[in-house]
Amino acid sequence: MEKILHLKTVALIFELRAFLLVSALYLTAFVLYAYHVLTGHDDSGRWGTGIVAVGNVLHTLLIAFRWIEAGRPPYQTLFESLSWFAWCSTATFLFIMAKKPRVHATGLPVVALSVFALFFGLFTRNPAAPPLAPALKSPWFLWHVIIAFLAYAVFVVSCSVELVSLFLRKNPERKGLSLEEFEEFHRYAYRLVALGFPLLTFGIVSGAAWANDAWGRFWSWDPKETWSLITWTVFAAYLHAYSLPAWREKFAPYLNLLGFVCMIITFIGINWLAKLLGIPSLHVYAV
Structure with a gap:
């Protein structure tokens, strides 16, 4: 031993x-x-x-x-x-x-x-590797989490591309890029969100199916569920705004950045908020 x-x-x-x-x-x-x-x-x-x-x-x-x-x-x-x-x-x-x-x-x-x-x-969390908690012993655990994190990663890169696009628009002399190249960055940010959005949708739907198997209900307005829905709604609004020429340059980039902020709140902010306010949540990490 x-x-x-x-x-x-x-x-x-x-x-x-x-x-x-x-x-x-x-x-x-x-x-x-x-x-x-x-x-x-x-x-x-x-x-x-x-x-x-x-x-x-x-x-x-x-x-x-x-x-x-x-x-x-x-x-x-x-x-x-x-x-x-x-x-x-x-x-x-x-x-x-x-x-x-x-x-x-x-x-x-x-x-x-x-x-x-x-x-x-x-430097702040316990690095130990405990055994899998009973509630997580489900076939949904693997795919729900992997797909959700892939969606998060795609949104991170999309936000980064969007930030670079906005920076270069204000400082075109930095790289000597043409207007077409600026537009290409903007389109790339859109394509990434268009990829991440169905991944996030699958993450939410698979989470609901998992919750029904484990607790007998699809949705309970858990803080993380609620913020996942908010994040989904913001990115849906971004995709809609991008499809409208009048909104594509004026509003869409900022909706993308807002969606990223909501995603960060969903991923990690809820963990702190739920503990701080004493709100019960099935998604609060144990360590």
């Missing part, structure tokens, strides 16, 4: 040090992206993306290691969910960069959020 506990302790120490390395890599990329945005130095942007790629590969191995070690999907605790969120966000960003490598500045908001998530998880 003591030998097993010792091995688990050694594995946890190794895991934490590796997570610190991943966090340090993302932080280095953030510094390079910031320098790229402030100076227009293209090489620093490329180096930043390369470091994010290295960090994401190591992060992938760590998530796989924890999955094997815990014997369950690695997103039960807040520590694990923050790590999964950072991984999904950086992986989605790298996928988009492979398709659209023109402006590396898109990585600045993505990596900033990922660095915050990892450092917050590392």
Whole structure:
């Protein structure tokens, strides 16, 4: 028994040090992206993306290691969910960069959020890997959470593209982009939301089906359910606004940013708010 506990302790120490390395890599990329945005130095942007790629590969191995070690999907605790969120966000960003490598500045908001998530998880949450809670032992657990986090990651990258588009519109001399290239960024942000929206819809519907299996009701106006619906509504409004030429430039970008804020509240803000106000919620993380 003591030998097993010792091995688990050694594995946890190794895991934490590796997570610190991943966090340090993302932080280095953030510094390079910031320098790229402030100076227009293209090489620093490329180096930043390369470091994010290295960090994401190591992060992938760590998530796989924890999955094997815990014997369950690695997103039960807040520590694990923050790590999964950072991984999904950086992986989605790298996928988009492979398709659209023109402006590396898109990585600045993505990596900033990922660095915050990892450092917050590392220094404020319990990194232990407890067994799966009884309420989570459902076939819905795997797909509901994976799809929801993929939606979140797509929205993070869409928001980043939107922010870069707005920045470049106000500072066109920074990159010498044409009006058509500005429009392409705007369209990319829209396509990402158009991809994330059905993923979020599936996340909400699968969560309702899971709730019905577990507690005998599809919907209970739990704080997270309510804010998921608010987030869904804001992104639906964004898609509608983008479809209207008169609203596409004037309102749609800001609805996209508002949807991102609502998504962050849904993901992590509700956890704090429910505990602070003593509101019962089935979605509050235990650690």
